[in-house]
Amino acid sequence: MSDRPETPLLDTVQYPDDIRKLDRNQLPQLAEELRQEVISAVSVTGGHLGAGLGVVELTVAIHYVFDTPNDKLIWDVGHQAYPHKIVTGRRDRIRTLRQGGGLSGFTKRSESDYDPFGAAHSSTSISAALGFAIANKLSDSPGKAIAVIGDGAMSAGMAYEAMNNAAAAGNRLVVILNDNDMSIAPPVGSLRNSLARLVSSGKYLAPRRLAQKLARAMPEPLHVAARRMEEYARGLVTGGTLFDELGFYYVGPVDGHDVRALVEVLENVRDAPEGPMLVHVVTKKGKGYGPAESAADKYHGVVKFDVVSGVQAKAAPGAPSYTGVFAKALIGEAERDDKIVAITAAMPSGTGLDKFEEKFPDRTFDVGIAEQHAVTFAAGLAAQGYRPFCAIYSTFLQRAYDQVVHDVAIQNLPVRFAMDRAGLVGADGATHAGSFDLAYLCTLPNFVVMAAADEAELVHMVHTMALHDSGPSAVRYPRGEGRGIPMPEIPERLAIGKGRIVKQGNKVAILSLGTRLAEAEKAAEQLEAKGLSTTVADLRFAKPLDEELIRKLLTTHEVAVTVEEASIGGLGAHVLTLASDEGLVDAGLKIRTMRLPDTFQDHDKPEKQYDEAGLNAPHIVETVLKALRVNSAGVEEVRA
Numbered sequence: 001m002s003d004r005p006e007t008p009l010l011d012t013v014q015y016p017d018d019i020r021k022l023d024r025n026q027l028p029q030l031a032e033e034l035r036q037e038v039i040s041a042v043s044v045t046g047g048h049l050g051a052g053l054g055v056v057e058l059t060v061a062i063h064y065v066f067d068t069p070n071d072k073l074i075w076d077v078g079h080q081a082y083p084h085k086i087v088t089g090r091r092d093r094i095r096t097l098r099q100g101g102g103l104s105g106f107t108k109r110s111e112s113d114y115d116p117f118g119a120a121h122s123s124t125s126i127s128a129a130l131g132f133a134i135a136n137k138l139s140d141s142p143g144k145a146i147a148v149i150g151d152g153a154m155s156a157g158m159a160y161e162a163m164n165n166a167a168a169a170g171n172r173l174v175v176i177l178n179d180n181d182m183s184i185a186p187p188v189g190s191l192r193n194s195l196a197r198l199v200s201s202g203k204y205l206a207p208r209r210l211a212q213k214l215a216r217a218m219p220e221p222l223h224v225a226a227r228r229m230e231e232y233a234r235g236l237v238t239g240g241t242l243f244d245e246l247g248f249y250y251v252g253p254v255d256g257h258d259v260r261a262l263v264e265v266l267e268n269v270r271d272a273p274e275g276p277m278l279v280h281v282v283t284k285k286g287k288g289y290g291p292a293e294s295a296a297d298k299y300h301g302v303v304k305f306d307v308v309s310g311v312q313a314k315a316a317p318g319a320p321s322y323t324g325v326f327a328k329a330l331i332g333e334a335e336r337d338d339k340i341v342a343i344t345a346a347m348p349s350g351t352g353l354d355k356f357e358e359k360f361p362d363r364t365f366d367v368g369i370a371e372q373h374a375v376t377f378a379a380g381l382a383a384q385g386y387r388p389f390c391a392i393y394s395t396f397l398q399r400a401y402d403q404v405v406h407d408v409a410i411q412n413l414p415v416r417f418a419m420d421r422a423g424l425v426g427a428d429g430a431t432h433a434g435s436f437d438l439a440y441l442c443t444l445p446n447f448v449v450m451a452a453a454d455e456a457e458l459v460h461m462v463h464t465m466a467l468h469d470s471g472p473s474a475v476r477y478p479r480g481e482g483r484g485i486p487m488p489e490i491p492e493r494l495a496i497g498k499g500r501i502v503k504q505g506n507k508v509a510i511l512s513l514g515t516r517l518a519e520a521e522k523a524a525e526q527l528e529a530k531g532l533s534t535t536v537a538d539l540r541f542a543k544p545l546d547e548e549l550i551r552k553l554l555t556t557h558e559v560a561v562t563v564e565e566a567s568i569g570g571l572g573a574h575v576l577t578l579a580s581d582e583g584l585v586d587a588g589l590k591i592r593t594m595r596l597p598d599t600f601q602d603h604d605k606p607e608k609q610y611d612e613a614g615l616n617a618p619h620i621v622e623t624v625l626k627a628l629r630v631n632s633a634g635v636e637e638v639r640a
């Protein structure tokens with residue numbers, strides 16, 4: 001348990017009103033105590049550290065200057081909101097972060113009035129803030145909307161869609177660009193260079209110089225042109241033109257760790273007659289904690305760690321991660337085929353493509369947080385004869401659904417989708433669960449959709465996808481480690497649409513898809529012990545279904561149960577459709593589908609989440625017994 005830091009000033013702050021009672025000369029001390037509290041808390045909870053450390057001063061300054069929660073503060077992604085949570089009435093729970101029943105790791109409406117909008121998927125803050133701003137304008141109610149968006153999140157198109165519409169908000173909208181020159185990995189693309197020019201264009205903006213300029217920002221139309229000219233001239237010097245052209249009054253760059261300068265600038269911005277404003281704040285990810293500052297990833301995501309040394313807790317060596325198995329398998333494919341290229345949307349380490357890039361730097365593309373672009377970019381590559389593997393977490397692929405339909409499926413282009421984090425993901429909670437990819441992909445003509453039951457299967461599926469040129473394909477696999485089974489020397493090309501019998505029985509058939517296979521096998525053992533002969537099948541393909549195998553199973557067993565770590569609308573729905581289309585249930589077959597519940601499950605340990613979802617062996621056994629109307633001893637219940 002890490003010693004709690006001495007925080008005499010922070011101890012007097014429960015809510016932002018308490019901050020606003022302080023003398024501004026006390027704010028640097030408050031910020032430093034807040035930083036120590038964040039380090040101490042995350043050292044015992046794990047979670048996102050670097051981003052929050054970088055916005056400690058900004059958090060204090062925003063709550064000091066703006067009238068939160070009446071002014072709506074929206075954090076983009078929300079992973080940097082731990083300092084915000086501490087000063088908005090949640091310090092007493094900050095050490096429950098990302099644990100079952102504890103605080104969310106992101107901002108969440110149901111958690112606090114100070115979280116007016118939930119986040120976790122990036123680049124939504126400006127759109128949401130604009131909604132609040134326009135609502136305030138329409139209802140003639142006071143109150144500003146402040147969006148804090150990072151340089152990484154600013155690489156997503158959605159941010160520009162919002163900025164393009166923001167002029168209508170006038171001075172009710174303030175966008176604070178938190179530029180720490182980091183995404184999860186170093187940021188990519190031309191925006192980075194543009195921001196770098198801004199930052200390197202000279203010293204930070206002096207608050208008083210801003211005050212003079214804003215004082216001259218006269219609203220009369222007569223002077224708007226003059227102001228625009230002055231802005232444009234200034235933009236040419238400071239490079240703020242990009243934002244000026246999008247209708248913002250660019251203010252910056254501002255030192256994001258000088259809390260008093262931040263307060264002065266934000267007071268000017270708050271009181272400016274015009275807007276919307278974009279305040280360009282320059283910060284350091286991991287600020288104030290040596291191990292984070294010196295780490296390549298700035299301790300973006302950490303497990304529990306020792307505060308003094310910064311050394312993170314090491315998990316006991318276990319089976320290889322699915323991510324690592326995918327990367328290694330793809331490297332093997334790329335060594336055989338120079339048409340294989342890989343695309344990530346700002347998640348090189350999370351998808352394992354950082355390992356692929358070490359081998360094939362020219363065939364790896366990090367497009368930034370731009371999943372929509374990633375998919376259509378991949379479609380272009382495929383149309384020109386390449387074999388692109390688009391490695392995007394299941395949840396983040398949701399953002400590019402129309403590109404998947406319109407640019408890939410309809411054109412039947414052989415884009416390969418590696419969907420990591422399929423199923424429940426644990427501490428990141430509902431926003432990051434990969435629940436819906438089967439529902440949203442299996443409904444698309446031309447698609448081949450696979451689910452790896454274990455790490456060996458994943459190798460075979462990557463190989464099968466590498467060779468599948470006749471249309472789009474996708475493989476899903478979960479966050480975390482495999483089963484620790486022997487890995488294949490040589491990958492096998494799987495027959496598309498063919499599943500496999502893992503265990504043969506004759507009374508109960510469990511049709512499993514994905515890694516619930518392990519639980520299906522345990523359930524089969526328990527059912528056999530009750531005298532119920534059980535077949536276990538790994539269907540491998542959610543699309544196309546192995547209709548021959550399913551038909552055989554459904555016509556030769558008394559009970560059939562489908563099991564998948566996915567929402568309704570996936571495997572079970574398609575098996576039921578086949579069964580009803582072919583009248584396979586007419587002869588009295590008892591068929592049950594087991595899938596994720598129709599709820600957004602909160603964060604917890606994955607094993608707890610699957611227990612809550614009712615997708616473990618005991619639940620499978622119970623489902624079968626209920627279908628057979630026998631009790632746990634396997635004895636026929638007397639029919640009512």
Ligand SMILES: Cc1ncc(C[n+]2csc(CCOP(=O)(O)OP(=O)(O)O)c2C)c(N)n1
Pocket residue numbers: 051054077079080120121122149150151152153154178180182183184285345346347369371396399
């Ligand atoms: C749509 C989407 N894609 C990917 C991610 C994963 N992700 C979380 S934070 C992050 C980097 C954000 O960078 P930035 O906005 O600069 O924030 P910083 O961590 O630097 O404070 C990414 C890629 C996400 N949350 N949402």
Ligand SMILES: CC(=O)[C@@H](O)[C@H](O)COP(=O)(O)O
Pocket residue numbers: 048077079120184301350421425428479
């Ligand atoms: C904030 C964010 O979206 C990412 O940092 C995400 O939490 C990464 O998830 P993994 O830890 O599963 O890679």
Ligand SMILES: [Mg+2]
Pocket residue numbers: 150151152153178179180181182183
């Ligand atoms: Mg950043």
